[in-house]
Amino acid sequence: MTLRVWHVVLVAALFLAFAFPAIADVAVPQLTGRVVDRTGTLSSSDIAALSQKLSDFETRKGSQIAVLIVPTTDPEAIEQFSIRVAEAWKIGRKKVDDGAILVVAKNDRHLRIEVGYGLEGALTDVTSRRIIDEVITPKFREGDFAGGISAGVDRMMRVVDGEPLPVPSRSVKFTNLNDIGPLAPIVLFASLIVGGLFRSLLGRLLGSVATGSLVGILALLILGSPGIALIAGIVGFVLAFIADLSPASTGSSRGGSWSSGSSSGGWTSGSSSSDSGSFSGGGGSFGGGGASGSW
């Protein structure tokens, strides 16, 4: 009898062991805005006011600050979780690295200010800890989360204001030329293959133009940079015009005439995915600077 009970227990234990192999880390939440609240702590008006404040700050100073509230970071420590968030969100400008994230793990009663490389001189570890200990956590202890976060963010902005940073620019971002590197072979082969195809359909000049534009559109879709797309398009055109890999002019096209019913997959170009309301990190990097605290 007892033996059978043990048997059942053992089987159940084994089943559980396989069903739940290990507690996985908390996934990094999507960057839906400057304030991401996964706990429902802040009211929508709180979030709107905070976001507005942070967005005005970015327009004025160029530096991005984001707020994240999660229920828990278990099994990780808040430091490990928040560096993962920072690496995923890339808050702050690229090469300036002037981003900061205020991470609150509500049920763990832990919070952290994660500071990007460019702000480590202003938001030092000591300053960050003082903001946490003297501004934020006293309000958290009273249960005033919105007030604590708002006051903390105000103080962070005031500190960052004292830091000389590059002026925020409104120019169109051209992707680095480095980004062409990995694309070069692809452009080459796409131009050769597609070029051969188009040329046998449309003749040399028209086919090359078609190839160039297709390669350009593809580059635009992949990289989202008009400058690079233009270069790739021109390269595609030239290659298709010069290259002679497929026997185009001759009629020896193995019987299988190109059925030009290539159901075009609907390139809805012009979806420039830059809605005025959306927010994305500018590519800033972090190295674990900042401070943590609890209340």
Place this chain on the structure above:
Amino acid sequence: MCKILTVLAALASLSLTNCGYNAIQSEDEQIKANWSEVVNQYQRRADLVPNLVNSVKGFAQQEKDVLLGVTNARAKVGSIQATPEVLNDPAAFQKFQAAQGELSSALSRLLVVTENYPQLKSDALFKDLMSQLEGTENRITVARNRYIKAVQEYNVTVRSFPNNLTAMVFGYKEKPNFSVENEKEISTAPKVDFNPAPAPSK
């Protein structure tokens, strides 16, 4: 003629990207960059230690041996060169890691001792030093993790076919990586002591 040129261009671009030479180069550079970040953060910690020792000294003079331990470990760390050449010499790398590990454990002993001095713990300067130390330790962790990832990537590149042939020709070897520093300590069960520690006479 054009046909031949095109084929040649295609082959050249393929062979350059495919023998892994460029990948090895860029990953090697990445490792160097990550390594200097690691060294940079360790240096930051070493610079903090004397201030920390001094601020503890003011309140806890009788903890001579602990303070001495930290000072000695700090001196040892300072005497080891951490140039990128260390990365090609597993023995030197081991030595560097051992010295840093010793400083880590000396520091943690010091922090345990400070628990007995409430006045020290409420001292503003000590508090600031502690948050600097915490931040630095966190930066070290981040830098080390990034170094570990970069080395993993590089080692896989160097060992996989056909890059291993390229690596052999140019003499690129696998790089050493960080291991758990206190393996010995982890593998022995901790002693639980239920006797209350004697209160330090102030």
